[in-house]
Amino acid sequence: MMLTIVVQAGEELLYSLYRALSRSYEVLCVGQREVLLPDISPDILLLGAKRVPECDGDVIYVLKDAQEEEGFLPSPHAVAVVHSQDESSLRFCAKHHLRTLTCGLSSKDTLTLSSVTAESAVICLQREIGTLGGEVLEPYEIPVKLRRAVDRMELLSLAAVLLLCGEGGMLSEPL
Numbered sequence: 001m002m003l004t005i006v007v008q009a010g011e012e013l014l015y016s017l018y019r020a021l022s023r024s025y026e027v028l029c030v031g032q033r034e035v036l037l038p039d040i041s042p043d044i045l046l047l048g049a050k051r052v053p054e055c056d057g058d059v060i061y062v063l064k065d066a067q068e069e070e071g072f073l074p075s076p077h078a079v080a081v082v083h084s085q086d087e088s089s090l091r092f093c094a095k096h097h098l099r100t101l102t103c104g105l106s107s108k109d110t111l112t113l114s115s116v117t118a119e120s121a122v123i124c125l126q127r128e129i130g131t132l133g134g135e136v137l138e139p140y141e142i143p144v145k146l147r148r149a150v151d152r153m154e155l156l157s158l159a160a161v162l163l164l165c166g167e168g169g170m171l172s173e174p175l
Helices: 011-021 087-095 152-164 168-172
Strands: 003-007 027-030 044-048 059-062 078-083 099-103 111-116 120-125 140-145
Touching: 003 011, 011 027, 011 044, 011 152, 059 152, 078 087, 078 152, 087 099, 099 111, 099 152, 111 152, 120 152, 140 152, 140 168, 152 168
Parallel strands: 003 044, 003 059, 027 044, 059 078, 078 099
Antiparallel strands: 111 120, 120 140
């Protein structure tokens, strides 16, 4: 079954995820501006969305300002990636009992930044998480090389998705 990643958090993150994931997977990317088709059957559907759609199977939602959706029934395999200061998305996740991975700059967040420069960052996984493949990742620090200036929350959301996909190693390649 295909993994679905729904990005409500903006086009820049959508295309950053596409660039990272298409190195190892066939990715069908559907954004607001364009559709990027893989050469063969996709492994991943990467969907830019203004509203939170229902999806079956393994789903990662990257949420920003999520609003109540009437009758929304998430997949039992869904995981939400949310900025810890995004109260509406946190309420949405709690209401729908979504497994949630928080990103931010607090000691309470699952993913945070321990340092950032113009050329690099160190991301800290502060508590263990389970990947969609069932692997358990213990807390550790992840050095990341940056090719361009990246929004901190975009960087943390990108790292969260790659870790959930079991592709944390992609973070060692320049982003």
